[in-house]
Amino acid sequence: MKFYSRPLRLTAQSVFLGLFLLTVLQATYPFQPWLPPELFLWLDPLASFSTMIADRFFTPVLLLSLLVLLSPLVFGRAFCGWVCPLGTVIDLCDRFIAPHTVISLRRYRPIKSILLVIFILLAILGIQLAWLLDPLPILWRTIGVPGMALFFLIIDTLMSGLGAVGIFPTLFTRLQDQLAGYLFPVARPAFGGLFLPVLIFGIIIGLSKVSRRFWCRTLCPLGALLGLVAKFSPWQRTVDAERCTSCAICQRGCKMEAIEPDIMTTEKSECILCQNCAHECPTDAIWFSFQAPGRMRSPVDLSRRAFIGSGLGALAATGFLAINRPDPHRSDRLIRPPGAIPENDFNARCLRCGECVRICATSGKCLQHAIGYGGLESILTPLAQFRRGYCEMNCNLCGQICPTKAIRPLALPDKQKTKMGLALFIKDRCIPYRLNQNCMVCEEHCPVADKAIQTEKRIYHDASTGLARVVDYPFVIPELCIGCGICENKCPLSGEAGIIVVREGEERLPT
Amino acid sequence: MDRRQFLKTSALLTGGALLPKSSIVRAQAKAHNLVLVKNGQPAEMVSKALDLLGGIQRFVATGEVVLLKPNISWDRAPEYAATTNPELVAEMVRQCRNAGAKKVIVLDNPCNDARRSYASSRIPEYAEKAGAEVKFMRENQYVETPIPNGTKLKSWLFHQDALTADKIIYLPILKHHRLSGATIGFKNVMGLIGGNRGRIHFPFAENIVDLNRRIVPVLTVVDAIRVLKRNGPGGGNLHDVEQMNTVVAGIDRVLVDAWGARIFGHDPYTYDWLKLAHAQGLGEIDTEKRPPFIFDFKA
Numbered sequence: 001m002k003f004y005s006r007p008l009r010l011t012a013q014s015v016f017l018g019l020f021l022l023t024v025l026q027a028t029y030p031f032q033p034w035l036p037p038e039l040f041l042w043l044d045p046l047a048s049f050s051t052m053i054a055d056r057f058f059t060p061v062l063l064l065s066l067l068v069l070l071s072p073l074v075f076g077r078a079f080c081g082w083v084c085p086l087g088t089v090i091d092l093c094d095r096f097i098a099p100h101t102v103i104s105l106r107r108y109r110p111i112k113s114i115l116l117v118i119f120i121l122l123a124i125l126g127i128q129l130a131w132l133l134d135p136l137p138i139l140w141r142t143i144g145v146p147g148m149a150l151f152f153l154i155i156d157t158l159m160s161g162l163g164a165v166g167i168f169p170t171l172f173t174r175l176q177d178q179l180a181g182y183l184f185p186v187a188r189p190a191f192g193g194l195f196l197p198v199l200i201f202g203i204i205i206g207l208s209k210v211s212r213r214f215w216c217r218t219l220c221p222l223g224a225l226l227g228l229v230a231k232f233s234p235w236q237r238t239v240d241a242e243r244c245t246s247c248a249i250c251q252r253g254c255k256m257e258a259i260e261p262d263i264m265t266t267e268k269s270e271c272i273l274c275q276n277c278a279h280e281c282p283t284d285a286i287w288f289s290f291q292a293p294g295r296m297r298s299p300v301d302l303s304r305r306a307f308i309g310s311g312l313g314a315l316a317a318t319g320f321l322a323i324n325r326p327d328p329h330r331s332d333r334l335i336r337p338p339g340a341i342p343e344n345d346f347n348a349r350c351l352r353c354g355e356c357v358r359i360c361a362t363s364g365k366c367l368q369h370a371i372g373y374g375g376l377e378s379i380l381t382p383l384a385q386f387r388r389g390y391c392e393m394n395c396n397l398c399g400q401i402c403p404t405k406a407i408r409p410l411a412l413p414d415k416q417k418t419k420m421g422l423a424l425f426i427k428d429r430c431i432p433y434r435l436n437q438n439c440m441v442c443e444e445h446c447p448v449a450d451k452a453i454q455t456e457k458r459i460y461h462d463a464s465t466g467l468a469r470v471v472d473y474p475f476v477i478p479e480l481c482i483g484c485g486i487c488e489n490k491c492p493l494s495g496e497a498g499i500i501v502v503r504e505g506e507e508r509l510p511t
Numbered sequence: 512m513d514r515r516q517f518l519k520t521s522a523l524l525t526g527g528a529l530l531p532k533s534s535i536v537r538a539q540a541k542a543h544n545l546v547l548v549k550n551g552q553p554a555e556m557v558s559k560a561l562d563l564l565g566g567i568q569r570f571v572a573t574g575e576v577v578l579l580k581p582n583i584s585w586d587r588a589p590e591y592a593a594t595t596n597p598e599l600v601a602e603m604v605r606q607c608r609n610a611g612a613k614k615v616i617v618l619d620n621p622c623n624d625a626r627r628s629y630a631s632s633r634i635p636e637y638a639e640k641a642g643a644e645v646k647f648m649r650e651n652q653y654v655e656t657p658i659p660n661g662t663k664l665k666s667w668l669f670h671q672d673a674l675t676a677d678k679i680i681y682l683p684i685l686k687h688h689r690l691s692g693a694t695i696g697f698k699n700v701m702g703l704i705g706g707n708r709g710r711i712h713f714p715f716a717e718n719i720v721d722l723n724r725r726i727v728p729v730l731t732v733v734d735a736i737r738v739l740k741r742n743g744p745g746g747g748n749l750h751d752v753e754q755m756n757t758v759v760a761g762i763d764r765v766l767v768d769a770w771g772a773r774i775f776g777h778d779p780y781t782y783d784w785l786k787l788a789h790a791q792g793l794g795e796i797d798t799e800k801r802p803p804f805i806f807d808f809k810a
Contacts, residue, residue: 029624029626029627030626030630160649160651173646174644176647176649177645177646177647180626180647185624185626186624186625186626186647186648186649187625187649187650188650362626363624363627364624392586392623392624392627393586393623393747394586394623394627394631395624395627431713435713437713437714438690438712438713438714438715439690439709439712439713440689440690440712441709441712443689443690444622444688444689444690444712444744444745445622445745446745447623447745447747448747449742449746449747449748449751450742450748451742455689472689472690490622490709491709492707492708492709492710492712492713494707
């Protein structure tokens with residue numbers, strides 16, 4: 001085992017990171033996944049249970065996460081060391097940025113447990129804040145949204161760059177078009193609302209500058225949750241006291257700082273079963289095996305004071321959210337994806353994983369992470385922003401892909417009837433009203449078969465020329481408008497359009 | 512006026528069917544400049560139209576790069592008549608390949624998502640099978656290009672292939688469009704340009720004519736097989752689609768569009784952009800003066 005543990009673990013980490021990237025890659029139009037893009041989020045017990053508790057609902061598929069939640073009863077925190085794709089990314093980055101020696105963070109360990117308690121208490125109070133620090137939504141939204149955009153930018157620039165300097169120009173254009181059939185959208189994706197997701201991810205990686213696996217040791221609430229269960233794990237590190245020379249190579253090398261100063265004992269809620277200690281032990285005194293339950297040792301690392309502190313923290317967060325008032329102007333423009341459940345449920349259930357944003361970028365390109373639209377409770381939730389894109393009439397992919405069904409999956413004919421909002425003309429901007437000229441770009445694009453935008457012909461007498469002309473003045477038929485936003489998107493004005501979609505009349509589906 | 516125009520058109524269309532067979536045979540000997548073919552399968556109508564125009568060799572020479580510009584603007588299935596008939600496009604590709612074209616490019620700049628529109632139109636599968644290279648238009652492939660003698664537009668972003676192709680053939684579908692009356696050949700140029708295309712809409716007539724000064728198709732083949740009569744150009748309701756089984760093809764692009772307008776049921780003189788194109792010397796608008804040669808498969 002000793003000789004194979006390291007290559008085995010590296011293989012497992014690569015495979016799971018690969019599967020994770022595959023789920024991201026598959027979240028695209030045309031949507032023919034053979035691995036559900038939601039898989040890793042379904043498997044995430046923190047995400048699953050905090051949304052289910054916060055929004056008081058139950059979906060069988062989220063019980064998949066029990067697999068991960070209960071896995072420490074056998075294998076300890078092996079999920080963190082062998083499976084978690086964010087852990088793998090951190091391991092990869094640590095090679096380049098972390099100091100060689102492991103710095104002691106022992107006293108900061110309880111932070112993650114405090115965060116976990118806060119998240120659970122908040123969930124009980126109906127607020128789901130796990131998205132902020134849950135590793136799987138964090139990685140999904142970082143790789144899925146800015147990561148993919150950056151990837152496409154690099155590939156696209158490389159291909160067109162090589163083409164432009166005359167290196168197989170046709171080949172690269174052909175290749176781009178071939179890839180566009182599956183991997184690539186035709187236009188390079190670009191997004192708003194990237195600041196916060198990138199910042200959170202950047203801080204997580206950057207913290208490794210202090211010490212290896214900083215995030216996993218001190219902050220990750222999912223790690224804390226699994227660590228709690230891992231205290232009962234029978235699979236653990238064992239030291240042969242006779243062979244051990246107390247050289248402490250294992251203790252100094254442990255990236256999780258899970259080996260206690262006596263070298264013999266292991267803090268099971270910290271150990272991620274990487275088995276580097278067994279690998280590096282010069283006298284082969286360390287191995288991993290199942291131990292009799294009697295030898296379990298599980299000090300609770302959260303003091304009563306810390307527990308009360310986290311309770312107060314949760315209350316403070318609730319209070320802060322309660323006194324925060326969103327900008328009413330912008331709340332009116334917080335257009336949700338078609339099939340979204342009522343606002344409060346939506347905010348409680350949305351994991352901010354970015355799956356809908358990612359898949360929308362390969363279709364209508366309207367969904368963005370919301371920042372500054374609703375209150376703090378809606379930060380990073382998907383927002384349909386129609387100056388950036390619009391909702392494609394024949395697309396229902398955001399609902400197909402939402403892991404917690406905050407966006408309900410709708411059959412295409414139902415989705416095409418679901419009102420996201422209502423289009424209104426701003427007559428002081430709109431060209432026909434302001435300049436008395438024909439335009440009709442919005443009417444042309446309206447995808448409703450009977451046209452939710454109609455025009456009224458009126459004769460305009462131009463005082464400057466003395467001539468009269470017939471102008472088509474557009475208006476919206478509210479009963480027909482589905483608020484898809486293509487009118488706002490295609491309006492030829494720069495900046496604010498002459499027609500905007502507001503939330504009035506938006507349809508929310510029952511949870 | 513409208514009704515009279517319609518009756519005249521109908522008389523002309525059906526009149527063609529009454530022509531004696533011999534006159535058709537005689538007519539085939541010389542090349543026509545404007546033909547109207549009806550009541551055949553899409554491919555055979557195109558092939559017949561080209562025969563009557565004197566064969567594809569009249570327009571495409573061996574070794575040339577030909578750009579075919581169908582309408583793939585919307586994410587709609589072919590039966591909604593918002594995009595050009597895929598069999599018609601495929602036949603044009605075959606014809607160009609048979610004429611020895613080095614490369615036949617098919618592309619459009621759709622209003623809906625490009626991949627969705629391409630897939631729904633079924634044009635890529637038909638055209639590729641026939642030997643075309645179907646391409647997406649990318650942002651970095653547009654070139655700011657001066658428009659000589661542009662009255663309103665002095666320059667615009669054109670797709671590089673539209674500028675470098677040896678020959679351009681327009682394959683528009685005839686359909687309703689509120690701003691322009693009907694979208695036919697002239698408006699087809701919208702799919703070869705980039706930039707803020709909505710800006711072309713005001714003033715539409717001047718701008719669309721200017722764009723057509725820079726891009727000059729050697730031939731326009733209008734798909735009037737299924738015609739979207741209302742709620743164009745995107746459509747979406749089969750009740751708005753009328754089966755007309757007609758293909759109009761010609762060299763004079765103003766005249767082709769004028770005939771398109773007539774088939775659609777409009778008086779070409781009510782289209783200000785067409786009148787402007789005529790006034791600027793781009794072609795003939797008077798359909799009375801220039802009737803097409805008519806071929807009816809059912810006759």
